Amino acid sequence: MQPKSYVVLGGGITGLSTAWHLSRLAPKASKITLVEKTSRLGGWVHTKLQHGQIFELGPRTLRPVGDGGRATLEMVIVSSVHKVHQLNLQDEVLTTAKTSPAAINRYIYKDARLHQLPTSPLELLAPWKLKSPLLKGLVFSLLKEPFVAASKASDESVHSFVSRRFGQNVADNLVSAVLHGIYAGNAKELSVRSAIPLLWELEKNHGSVGRGLLAPPDRKAVAAALKKAREDAKTRDANADAFVRELQSTTSIYSFKDGMQTLTDALHRDLETKENVELVRGEVEQISLGPNPEVFHSGDSNPIKADHVISTLPASALHSLLPSSQQPLASLLSTIKSVNVATVNLAFRGSASKVLSLNGFGYLIPLTEPTGVLGIVFDSCAMPEQDAPDATRMTVMMGGHRFEQYYGNPDTVSIDTLRDAALTAARTHLGIDAELIDVNVALHRQCIPQYTVGHHDRLQEMHNTILRDCGGTLSLAGASYFGVGVNDCVKGARDLVTALLKPASADSVITGLERVEL
Numbered sequence: 001m002q003p004k005s006y007v008v009l010g011g012g013i014t015g016l017s018t019a020w021h022l023s024r025l026a027p028k029a030s031k032i033t034l035v036e037k038t039s040r041l042g043g044w045v046h047t048k049l050q051h052g053q054i055f056e057l058g059p060r061t062l063r064p065v066g067d068g069g070r071a072t073l074e075m076v077i078v079s080s081v082h083k084v085h086q087l088n089l090q091d092e093v094l095t096t097a098k099t100s101p102a103a104i105n106r107y108i109y110k111d112a113r114l115h116q117l118p119t120s121p122l123e124l125l126a127p128w129k130l131k132s133p134l135l136k137g138l139v140f141s142l143l144k145e146p147f148v149a150a151s152k153a154s155d156e157s158v159h160s161f162v163s164r165r166f167g168q169n170v171a172d173n174l175v176s177a178v179l180h181g182i183y184a185g186n187a188k189e190l191s192v193r194s195a196i197p198l199l200w201e202l203e204k205n206h207g208s209v210g211r212g213l214l215a216p217p218d219r220k221a222v223a224a225a226l227k228k229a230r231e232d233a234k235t236r237d238a239n240a241d242a243f244v245r246e247l248q249s250t251t252s253i254y255s256f257k258d259g260m261q262t263l264t265d266a267l268h269r270d271l272e273t274k275e276n277v278e279l280v281r282g283e284v285e286q287i288s289l290g291p292n293p294e295v296f297h298s299g300d301s302n303p304i305k306a307d308h309v310i311s312t313l314p315a316s317a318l319h320s321l322l323p324s325s326q327q328p329l330a331s332l333l334s335t336i337k338s339v340n341v342a343t344v345n346l347a348f349r350g351s352a353s354k355v356l357s358l359n360g361f362g363y364l365i366p367l368t369e370p371t372g373v374l375g376i377v378f379d380s381c382a383m384p385e386q387d388a389p390d391a392t393r394m395t396v397m398m399g400g401h402r403f404e405q406y407y408g409n410p411d412t413v414s415i416d417t418l419r420d421a422a423l424t425a426a427r428t429h430l431g432i433d434a435e436l437i438d439v440n441v442a443l444h445r446q447c448i449p450q451y452t453v454g455h456h457d458r459l460q461e462m463h464n465t466i467l468r469d470c471g472g473t474l475s476l477a478g479a480s481y482f483g484v485g486v487n488d489c490v491k492g493a494r495d496l497v498t499a500l501l502k503p504a505s506a507d508s509v510i511t512g513l514e515r516v517e518l
């Protein structure tokens with residue numbers, strides 16, 4: 001394959017992993033330039049060490065499971081067989097065991113009390129053990145679900161899907177809370193097809209979620225997966241592979257001793273050592289595509305010229321950088337809106353067993369509660385190693401689709417308003433009377449993209465528009481398209497680079513949105 005020059009827009013986790021995979025896999029003479037507007041690489045991955053404790057302002061932990069989980073673990077931990085290109089973060093990893101209370105105990109806050117969720121699917125077989133009135137009727141809904149007719153619609157809201165199949169109580173009080181935790185979004189607006197694709201696929205392929213989950217696995221798919229696993233194993237370091245498998249089988253969530261930013265800092269450091277990588281500070285102001293793409297940015301009056309542009313910017317940022325000739329793509333990108341979220345890290349004096357009356361992951365708040373607080377994560381229960389002595393940490397997540405309703409204009413809201421609302425929630429919901437000893441308030445504007453109903457069809461249109469209008473020189477990756485989790489972003493970056501560098505792709509166009517075709 002001929003060496004090429006690539007420009008990667010954005011230095012969040014997606015941009016960093018894209019540049020990192022390119023630096024590893026593209027022909028040696030390829031040139032990779034990454035442009036980031038802020039002075040810190042990492043995007044929403046942002047850790048603050050404050051008075052001896054870790055405060056995560058963005059993502060706080062990762063799950064090791066699934067293809068996305070493996071993509072992240074392999075990037076940071078697995079060395080290649082030739083022992084090059086490794087970040088070697090094994091010794092930095094902190095884990096929460098699957099058997100730990102912080103992995104098992106999860107709660108929903110409703111009607112001024114916390115309701116514990118079933119700790120395992122087996123508990124559903126013993127409904128008398130489900131103590132919360134919130135779970136009343138849940139078992140009956142699950143038993144009835146296989147007999148509910150499948151919808152023929154091409155998409156619908158998560159709330160409508162779940163109400164139809166499992167009843168309104170489940171949609172209102174359980175699923176809407178889960179979506180507050182992942183998307184900070186409104187279950188009545190988010191698309192089931194894009195926000196929880198597994199549910200949509202099970203209904204489409206099996207006529208029911210329950211029947212789909214219980215169906216025997218497709219033999220062809222299992223054989224293909226085993227074949228791929230055998231092929232992948234040949235290129236992996238056996239010791240590192242064992243580490244990943246061990247982590248996947250024993251661990252619910254993981255982070256790093258110095259917090260999540262360890263990952264993006266390690267990628268940054270590694271990229272700085274690569275001769276074929278240039279990290280440029282500057283705000284991208286305009287992009288011209290076509291046979292000789294150019295990226296104009298605030299750091300230099302001369303544009304960056306490259307053979308291929310990979311945008312990992314949020315869709316809402318990219319849309320305003322395209323020239324008028326790309327208007328159809330720009331207007332599609334502008335439909336993917338994001339919400340504002342405030343994270344308030346609180347530290348109270350005393351150990352977690354004294355400050356908190358329960359031990360668990362934390363709790364989420366459903367749509368039915370009139371509050372701007374989305375949930376509280378008990379950081380000290382999951383990662384006590386990141387605590388300062390005699391302190392208990394937790395993070396209050398606030399706003400999302402309800403930001404403006406409860407806190408007003410994000411440009412004018414005061415930090416004190418957010419701090420006071422978070423503290424009041426922690427004290428009243430959890431009955432905490434311990435002394436507050438530390439606090440950090442972060443307001444993230446437009447931080448989580450919302451996959452609203454019709455998202456999949458809009459991506460399909462975007463894919464076709466890029467194929468038609470962009471001369472084969474633009475690919476998209478990042479949280480705006482196929483999953484907002486860090487693992488989704490890393491997997492998207494890895495898959496995009498693999499597709500771009502496949503020999504068959506030399507002349508074919510890779511938009512980054514090929515998954516809409518599956």
Ligand SMILES: Cc1cc2nc3c(=O)[nH]c(=O)nc-3n(C[C@H](O)[C@H](O)[C@H](O)COP(=O)(O)OP(=O)(O)OC[C@H]3O[C@@H](n4cnc5c(N)ncnc54)[C@H](O)[C@@H]3O)c2cc1C
Pocket residue numbers: 009010011012013014015035036037038041042043044045057058059060061062282283284285312313314317341343444447448477478479480484485486487489
């Ligand atoms: C509060 C919060 C909590 C979260 N919690 C979790 C969690 O626990 N687990 C999990 O898996 N995920 C979590 N997420 C989601 C996850 O962190 C993000 O989806 C992911 O980090 C997005 O990465 P990205 O690189 O795609 O985008 P970004 O991080 O947005 O990176 C884009 C980069 O582009 C830069 N940029 C923008 N415009 C320009 C321009 N014009 N020129 C140059 N550069 C530009 C930005 O400065 C930024 O650095 C959370 C997100 C938030 C906000």
